[in-house]
Every structure is written in structure tokens, then in C-alpha cells.
Amino acid sequence: GENVEQHPSTLSVQEGDSAVIKCTYSDSASNYFPWYKQELGKGPQLIIDIRSNVGEKKDQRIAVTLNKTAKHFSLHITETQPEDSAVYFCAAPRMDSSYKLIFGSGTRLLVRP
């Protein structure tokens, strides 16, 4: 069945270092890959997304890369700050209807001051 696998489940970095979270998906027809950030006790918020016609997208300290051949996409956060500490989720469209998403299991990022 369709699946989105996310690794690692937890990640601890020193402030200023980079953090990378990776997701793999199963449906080769998928064409939209969002990343959400969820702070404690709040709903997830979209931080960046990428569509299948590009291989990389950047927004200040955040970037997402997509490898369609290998069916994986990654979130890169550079110059991490304590406020980056949160749970991050990747997602991909479901096979039965592209407006619905299937989510990865989440990565808890801790940025140590």
C-alpha cells in the first residue's frame, strides 16, 4: 500500500548546525510534497513545499530537495535556532485522490542552545 516513511524520528543538533530530515514515498505519480512544522500543543503549519517539476526549493534557511528517481525528498534547515525546535512532518498525495495527503510519522527536532 501507499506509505510515506520519515527518518529520523528524533534529531538533536547544536544551535547553528544544519538539520536534515528525509522522507520516502511509494507512489511514483506523486507530484506535491509539503513539509509541516508543529509546535507543542498547536496545529501543523506549512513551512515549505515542492512540486515534481523542480528538484530543489529554498526559502531563507529552509530548503527542500526532491529525487523522483529514488522517490525521496528531504528538508534541510541551516543555521538552526532554538525556535526551530518542533515536530516536522512530511506528506505526499494519496493515490486515490491527489487533494488528500498521507503524512510521515514525524521528526522531533531539538536545537540545543
Next chain:
Amino acid sequence: DGGITQSPKYLFRKEGQNVTLSCEQNLNHDAMYWYRQDPGQGLRLIYYSQIVNDFQKGDIAEGYSVSREKKESFPLTVTSAQKNPTAFYLCASSRGQGGDEQFFGPGTRLTVL
């Protein structure tokens, strides 16, 4: 100020009782979703609605019910048939087209006493 709201933020329920969680959006979105989030897990889809007066079961619909009588409202009822209802419940909405961002509400934490 557009957005999606959920109420209440915290809800306590005795075993055997039904309880209804509210979700309202003023984004003029056609599609709405309910997710369940358990610790260490991703978001699992309970129900979704692509248009008013229509809704479909998601991956874990047993023990839940919904209605979509108005475009802006998508309440979720957790029935006594749900064996393990304690969780964080998230409502989301989108335009209902492939590749659209899903906007999330702040969530409702349900605890069964």
C-alpha cells in the same frame, strides 16, 4: 482575519458518552478533514469532505461520525463505540484540488476519564 478554528481546546469525557468537536473555517474552502494524532505517530485521517453534504470515511473512521451541512462547518462526533478515543484531534481545510495546502486548526485534546 481568515482561518480555521476548533473548539474546545481541551475536552474531558466519561466512558460511554458521545462528544462533538467543533471545526469552523472562513477560508471558503470546499474540502475539510479530520485527523487523529497520537504520541509518536503521524496524522491519521478519520473523515474527509470534498463538498457540502458529502463526506467519506478515511483510514480510521470506526467509532466516529461527521456531518457537512454547511461549507464552513465540519463537526466530528466521537461515539462510545470508539474504544480508545483519548488523542489530539486536528481539523484541516483546503480548496480541494491536487497540490493545495491544507490549513490546520489549533486542535482539540480529548481525554476520556
